[in-house]
Amino acid sequence: MQLKCVAIDDEPLALELIKNYVLKFPALQMVQTFEDAVSGAEYIGRHTVDLLFLDINMPDITGIDLARGLENPPMIIFTTAYKNFAFEGFELEAIDYLLKPIDVKRFGKAIEKALDYHKYKNAIAGNQDDESLYVYSEYRMVKINLRDIEYIESMEDYIKIHLQFSKTILTLMPLKRVLEKLPADKFQRIHRSYIVPVGKIISMQNRRVKLSTIELPISDSYIDFARRWMGK
The missing domain is CATH 3.40.50.2300 (Response regulator)
Structure with a gap:
């Protein structure tokens, strides 16, 4: 076509x-x-x-x-x-x-x-699986492989997409909107300021999520996810 x-x-x-x-x-x-x-x-x-x-x-x-x-x-x-x-x-x-x-x-x-x-x-x-996310950064469209996302951070009207092996990408978009673009079974909001890939969570303790490069807080609104992840 x-x-x-x-x-x-x-x-x-x-x-x-x-x-x-x-x-x-x-x-x-x-x-x-x-x-x-x-x-x-x-x-x-x-x-x-x-x-x-x-x-x-x-x-x-x-x-x-x-x-x-x-x-x-x-x-x-x-x-x-x-x-x-x-x-x-x-x-x-x-x-x-x-x-x-x-x-x-x-x-x-x-x-x-x-x-x-x-x-x-x-x-x-077509409801097909796609392993990419498209955002607008530096005045043009940028393709991001979902597997490269370490975590996503809210910066008021902007978000920072932290990648494992590349530079951080800054884009004008609220955290809620980017969450809607991500597969619900692969990404989870844990705080008003953070989204994490579920498959990259190493551990949870004292209301904190440990990833390979950082620990992030879990807010009260998302504590149920932490309990499910830990099997409690």
Whole structure:
């Protein structure tokens, strides 16, 4: 199955470049391109589109405003010559953010993310097991293998995902929301500030969970889990 793609950019040369890049990926099909943002938005509203390449600086409406106005937005890869819109792309949960002139290798990395995320969403929709989590960090989507998560820590509006063999990932998301994305049989909230992978708990004692690298507190609200784990 191919991803149906649309590109919107007021620069004809930019559209031609994206069309040529898309042809290099058999998993993609460019179904339409638009130099006019309004016409592009109308098309997306009437047709199934999987992936949108969207310029940000356009004369009639910005790509940011267009994306915000879509009722059922497809996956979006923003394309722009300016770096200062990266945070807006982050807020809209864009797959990636490509700076012009777009290098084909960098384009390929963005497509890999889109294909991975499409596969992930289909697995979730089909209730299939998936061993990955996708979050937005540093203005782009990041794939995290569940087996690499040591624990997850709340930082008010943000969370820190502590990984065993990699750097900590910071993302704008409440702890409750990330818990909903995780398999309920593999991850457990033990405190208002912490989620742990159940399979990595080494021991529990004095209302504390011992993992390989840290000990974390168990709050009163989650003491029943501790009792079940200890078989009491």
